[in-house]
Amino acid sequence: MPAADTGLADLDRLPKTETNVISLLDDRGSLADGFAELLTPDQIGQAMRLMLLSRAIDDRVTKLQRLGRAGTYSPVHGQEATVVGSALALDPARDWMVPASREQPAMIRHGLPLDRLLAGYMGKINFSRIPDNVRLLPRNQSIASQLPHAVGLAWALKLRHVAGVVLVYFGDGASSEGDFHEAMNLAGVQSVPLIFVLINNQFAISTPVAKQAAVTNLAVRAAGYGFPGFTVDGNDLFAVYAATQWAVMRALAGGGPTLIEARTYRVGFHNTSDNPKDYRDEVEVTAAVARDPIERLRKYATGVGAWSTDIEIRTMKGIASELESAYLRAVAVPRPGPGDIFEHTAASLSTRVRRQRRQVKGEEDNG
Numbered sequence: 001m002p003a004a005d006t007g008l009a010d011l012d013r014l015p016k017t018e019t020n021v022i023s024l025l026d027d028r029g030s031l032a033d034g035f036a037e038l039l040t041p042d043q044i045g046q047a048m049r050l051m052l053l054s055r056a057i058d059d060r061v062t063k064l065q066r067l068g069r070a071g072t073y074s075p076v077h078g079q080e081a082t083v084v085g086s087a088l089a090l091d092p093a094r095d096w097m098v099p100a101s102r103e104q105p106a107m108i109r110h111g112l113p114l115d116r117l118l119a120g121y122m123g124k125i126n127f128s129r130i131p132d133n134v135r136l137l138p139r140n141q142s143i144a145s146q147l148p149h150a151v152g153l154a155w156a157l158k159l160r161h162v163a164g165v166v167l168v169y170f171g172d173g174a175s176s177e178g179d180f181h182e183a184m185n186l187a188g189v190q191s192v193p194l195i196f197v198l199i200n201n202q203f204a205i206s207t208p209v210a211k212q213a214a215v216t217n218l219a220v221r222a223a224g225y226g227f228p229g230f231t232v233d234g235n236d237l238f239a240v241y242a243a244t245q246w247a248v249m250r251a252l253a254g255g256g257p258t259l260i261e262a263r264t265y266r267v268g269f270h271n272t273s274d275n276p277k278d279y280r281d282e283v284e285v286t287a288a289v290a291r292d293p294i295e296r297l298r299k300y301a302t303g304v305g306a307w308s309t310d311i312e313i314r315t316m317k318g319i320a321s322e323l324e325s326a327y328l329r330a331v332a333v334p335r336p337g338p339g340d341i342f343e344h345t346a347a348s349l350s351t352r353v354r355r356q357r358r359q360v361k362g363e364e365d366n367g
């Protein structure tokens, strides 16, 4: 329920399930009383569009990968409410986003142009560079290594007295890495403006979360580092948005970090080189599909007049043409030349790396 003076959802009063999971919008698309004002009809429309765009990107890039025109791709399917709901609580002109590897619609909402996103999967490393005015770090494939970076970024904002927060995404698998615990500790000690969004999609490739952690509630780990942690229904756009908004306001007010565990399910494969049928039960997947975050929001939004079949048809047409033209622009970009990779790794290169660059480019090596 919004607190009277701030318009902000009061965390203690957010409805929770018996297992202490914050939940506002249920599977049938009905919203808990008192939360209808949390998102405007415009924001709901924007969320629907981003979630549908996300699924269209999953489909398109997966096909490109199968055709040999794109590299490895990790789909968002099933996790859309988590990434879109959290991204919508940020101000792209003020806040920073640090992604893991499957938060495509969040990156777009934060300002990454679609053609650059697609170009990244096509190996066009020059063009896929994040524009200077976008407060976004690149996708991260080395599990959990983005977490210490995010702490450093948030600490820098604090030391420089720059208003803003950092939001970092990572998975349940990443929460078993040393980097996660070191980042949580330093974030707590320095009380940095950082929101840890732990996307618990139940799997680290083929390893189920029960084999990652002896606790069933990953959010409790925050207590060991001296800051709040709580769990939200990650398929519930309203719950994710309310929780993230609360954490953002807390961080902006100097309250320090928050850990949000968003409980969801990875419906698709881990990435295009994985076959999940080898390690998980189809019954479980069917149950997850029935909890689809887009369908849930669609039901609610249709019921309150913020969405309709006509709007969806128009939106899907717009998405199809936006994707096609972004793809054509990405295709038209020349492939990077040998040695270009060295231009995107460090501000200045060490002597050894400069020598490697000369070797790769076939230039004469004078030591």
Ligand SMILES: Cc1ncc(C[n+]2csc(CCOP(=O)(O)OP(=O)(O)O)c2C)c(N)n1
Pocket (backbone or CB within 6 Å): 102, 141, 142, 143, 144, 170, 171, 172, 173, 174, 175, 201, 203, 204, 205, 266, 270
């Ligand atoms: C440091 C490191 N170790 C191992 C891997 C191989 N690997 C790639 S994805 C992945 C699982 C990640 O699981 P999780 O953090 O839950 O995120 P998800 O992929 O489910 O979104 C692993 C182990 C890696 N990329 N980096």
